Amino acid sequence: xxxxxxxxxxxxxxxxxxxxxxxxxxxxxxxxxxxxxxxxxxxxxxxxxxxxxxxxxxxxxxxxxxxxxxxxxxxxxxxxxxxxxxxxxxxxxxxxxxxxxxxxxxxxxxxxxxxxxxxxxxxxxxxxxxxxxxxxxxxxxxxxxxxxxxxxxxxxxxxxxxxxxxxxxxxxxx
Amino acid sequence: xxxxxxxxxxxxxxxxxxxxxxxxxxxxxxxxxxxxxxxxxxxxxxxxxxxxxxxxxxxxxxxxxxxxxxxxxxxxxxxxxxxxxxxxxxxxxxxxxxxxxxxxxxxxxxxxxx
Numbered sequence: 001x002x003x004x005x006x007x008x009x010x011x012x013x014x015x016x017x018x019x020x021x022x023x024x025x026x027x028x029x030x031x032x033x034x035x036x037x038x039x040x041x042x043x044x045x046x047x048x049x050x051x052x053x054x055x056x057x058x059x060x061x062x063x064x065x066x067x068x069x070x071x072x073x074x075x076x077x078x079x080x081x082x083x084x085x086x087x088x089x090x091x092x093x094x095x096x097x098x099x100x101x102x103x104x105x106x107x108x109x110x111x112x113x114x115x116x117x118x119x120x121x122x123x124x125x126x127x128x129x130x131x132x133x134x135x136x137x138x139x140x141x142x143x144x145x146x147x148x149x150x151x152x153x154x155x156x157x158x159x160x161x162x163x164x165x166x167x168x169x170x171x172x173x174x
Numbered sequence: 175x176x177x178x179x180x181x182x183x184x185x186x187x188x189x190x191x192x193x194x195x196x197x198x199x200x201x202x203x204x205x206x207x208x209x210x211x212x213x214x215x216x217x218x219x220x221x222x223x224x225x226x227x228x229x230x231x232x233x234x235x236x237x238x239x240x241x242x243x244x245x246x247x248x249x250x251x252x253x254x255x256x257x258x259x260x261x262x263x264x265x266x267x268x269x270x271x272x273x274x275x276x277x278x279x280x281x282x283x284x285x286x287x288x
Contacts, residue, residue: 012232036264037236038220067235067262070187120235120262145236145264164221 001026002052002115002139011043019048020170023157027060027113030150031141035159040167041143042067042119044159049141053115060113063103065096065127067119067143096123100130107136118142180283181251185258188242189230196226198241202249212248216241219270236262243271253281260284 002025009017017040025031033041045064053062066072069092076095080087089095103114114136118124120143128150131138142148156172191197199209209226217223220237233241239262246254256275260268275282 014232037240037262037267038222038234040234042235068186068188068238122258122261145268146261161221164223 002049002056004048004052009044009047011040011047014165015040015043016166017044017048017159018162018166018168020168023169023171025049025052025115025139025141027115027137027139029139029155030152031139031155031157033141033143033157033159035167036161038164039159039161040169041159044157044169045117045119045141045143049117060115061103061107062115062117063099064117065099065119065121067121069095069121093123093126096121096127097130100127100134103136104134107134111136114138116140118144120144124148180253180255180281181246181249182255182257183242183246183259185239185242185256185262188235188238188262192231193229194226195224195228195230195241198230198245199226202245202251204245204248208248212244215244215248215274219244219267236264236267239263240267240271243274247274247278247280251280255283255285257285257287261286 004019004023006019006021009019011017033044035041053060073092073095076098077089080089080098087098089098107114114131116127116131116138118127118140121127124142124144125148128140131140158170158172160168162168189198190201204212213224219240222237230238230241239259243256243259246256259271263271
């Protein structure tokens, strides 16, 4: 389980997050980071979730798909060109499948829960389906502005802008 | 000058430069008057005050897309093709940008691409 302590987190020189209560991210749960543009969802991932995951990295696998994916896509294509040159990744979905199949390979060797963080990616539904069908015990944490629905309960993490340079973060469930 | 091609503004790669706003203003060829309109509109949409020397890397992903949309709309380009523009915006900003597009008087295509 990943815990984020309450308090003020300074993300950038002119932006901070007020985490109102302890936030728990548990395997086999889904978390929707919900808030308007600029409310600090990606900053929360970088400045709160990543350090917490890093501190427990031997216990979990992590997969992260960043917002504005193209740079990450180039990095994945470079990795694939070096290690699996026959694959010839072209599209964004090719790159995501490359990561997911790599995850399946290492999971088969040593099973561990998976934390999957998806920051506004058009293939969110396909990623969810892959994780579900693979049978991994996974925690999906995602941001999205278009509609995405799943049959199970989704935990909401709300980001509310208090000022252009400050947001509050709190959990509810739907 | 006859413009036959569309200015392509792709929300998957919203900004071309990676330093100050003035670099993007140069690329899109915005004059002083258009720049003032852009800065004012950006503040109304995001609550964030920026100027020509603002470091655009400090913007969130969605704010970068809003800035890209405003740069294209206030640029001299009469024909614009936006790619995946609305997906990155929350409902309030999506509606505001759609109104700006409708009122721009430009030939604008919205394209969704996988």
